[in-house]
Amino acid sequence: MKEKILRIHEKTKEFASKIKDGAANMKPIHTYKHAPKIRSVVNFVIVAVVLVVAIAELVLGIMLYGFKSETKFVQDAVKFIPMPVVFSSHGVVTASSYFEEKNYITHFYTSTGEQNIDNSALSLQILSQLSENNIIADEAIKYKLSVSNKDVNDAYQSIVDQNGGNESVEKVLNDLYGLDVAQFKKLIRSQLLRDKFNNDMIERVTVRHILIRVDENATQEQIDAAKAKVDDVVKQIAGGLDFAEAATKYSEDVGSNTNGGLLDPFARGDMVTEFEDVAFTQPIGVVSEPFRTSFGWHILKVESKTGIIDESFDSWLSGLKNKSIIVNLF
Numbered sequence: 591m592k593e594k595i596l597r598i599h600e601k602t603k604e605f606a607s608k609i610k611d612g613a614a615n616m617k618p619i620h621t622y623k624h625a626p627k628i629r630s631v632v633n634f635v636i637v638a639v640v641l642v643v644a645i646a647e648l649v650l651g652i653m654l655y656g657f658k659s660e661t662k663f664v665q666d667a668v669k670f671i672p673m674p675v676v677f678s679s680h681g682v683v684t685a686s687s688y689f690e691e692k693n694y695i696t697h698f699y700t701s702t703g704e705q706n707i708d709n710s711a712l713s714l715q716i717l718s719q720l721s722e723n724n725i726i727a728d729e730a731i732k733y734k735l736s737v738s739n740k741d742v743n744d745a746y747q748s749i750v751d752q753n754g755g756n757e758s759v760e761k762v763l764n765d766l767y768g769l770d771v772a773q774f775k776k777l778i779r780s781q782l783l784r785d786k787f788n789n790d791m792i793e794r795v796t797v798r799h800i801l802i803r804v805d806e807n808a809t810q811e812q813i814d815a816a817k818a819k820v821d822d823v824v825k826q827i828a829g830g831l832d833f834a835e836a837a838t839k840y841s842e843d844v845g846s847n848t849n850g851g852l853l854d855p856f857a858r859g860d861m862v863t864e865f866e867d868v869a870f871t872q873p874i875g876v877v878s879e880p881f882r883t884s885f886g887w888h889i890l891k892v893e894s895k896t897g898i899i900d901e902s903f904d905s906w907l908s909g910l911k912n913k914s915i916i917v918n919l920f
Contacts, residue, residue: 647671654685655919665689675920676717681724683717688920690773691716697768717918723780725910730783733791737782745778746771784903792906793858793897795869798833798851799890801843806884813882820880820887827877833891842886852893859902865890870900 650667653659654675668685676683692713699707730736750759763769769777800823804816823840827833837851846853858866864883872878874892881888899906 647673658920660689660692665693676721676916676918678721678724678916679914680721680728683720683724685920687720688713688716691720694767694769694773698766701766713920714918717920721914721916722907722911725907725914726780726783726787729787729910733787735783735786735790737779737786741782742775742779745782746775788857788903791897791899792903793870793895793900794855795895796855796893797853797869797890798837798893799843799846799853799865799888800833800837800841800851801886801888802840803842803886804882805886816887817880820889824877824880824889827889833877855894855896857897857902858900859905 646667650664650671650673653661653664654668654673664685668689673685674682675685675688695712695716696707698704750756753759753762760771763771763774767774800820802816802820802823804813808816819840823836827836834850834852837847841847841851843851856866856869858870860866861869862883862885864881865888868878868881868888869890869892872890872892874895877891878889901909
């Protein structure tokens with residue numbers, strides 16, 4: 591048995607030695623007589639491909655930027671060659687995303703028989719909207735906001751449930767907008783991120799208020815009489831009367847007096863300036879001094895505050911756009 595093992599070992603060494611000698615005698619690939627031709631062909635193909643792509647980009651660029659062409663050829667080409675239509679400090683807007691947005695809007699106009707569409711104004715509006723989306727997406731990273739796939743799917747399902755089911759919604763999307771479900775969900779995602787900023791980051795206050803009405807053009811006597819009423823209410827509250835009870839008893843704001851003067855949460859820009867200036871500066875739980883607006887004399891008490899951006903959503907977004915570098919190429 592031992593001898594058999596030794597013979598096998600010797601044969602294995604002999605075979606390995608032959609392989610080694612054969613490898614040593616093999617010519618390197620670069621010495622193969624056809625190798626230079628192969629390299630030349632490969633180099634030619636690479637140069638040709640690069641040249642074709644460069645020419646295609648040049649032609650596409652001339653059509654897109656020079657002639658502002660929106661032909662099917664251009665729209666198909668930009669799906670494979672990412673051409674920018676907006677450069678900004680918050681990112682790039684591609685021609686592909688621009689055409690996708692514009693197509694569903696123009697499809698809607700056509701489906702509804704809309705006439706006299708200003709194409710230039712529509713294009714600028716779309717570019718502005720897409721630039722805003724980039725700003726919001728950029729700021730979302732800063733504020734650690736995000737929209738999950740579940741958020742999108744839940745929002746879509748809510749639309750389906752309220753509008754007759756999947757088939758009905760898909761038919762409306764296709765017939766009215768030329769959209770499929772995946773494209774529609776992209777729009778939902780953008781809108782949800784806007785809504786998250788508006789609802790979570792923009793400062794809002796919830797207040798109770800009491801209004802004693804006086805006409806904007808009232809006489810001084812009428813103004814003084816209304817002021818005397820509101821001063822008396824302030825004294826009663828200071829003496830222990832609950833603010834909500836006082837609002838129910840004395841407030842002349844029909845929309846809120848039955849609910850103890852409670853108003854829905856509001857942001858900057860939702861109320862007249864004099865009212866919101868007091869609401870956003872008044873400490874929580876402290877009754878304000880009487881102040882006058884075009885509706886009459888008010889007092890208010892802030893119940894709660896949410897958010898950290900002390901501006902309206904539109905004002906905040908406009909401010910960011912004004913600070914940004916945005917260059918439209920199309």
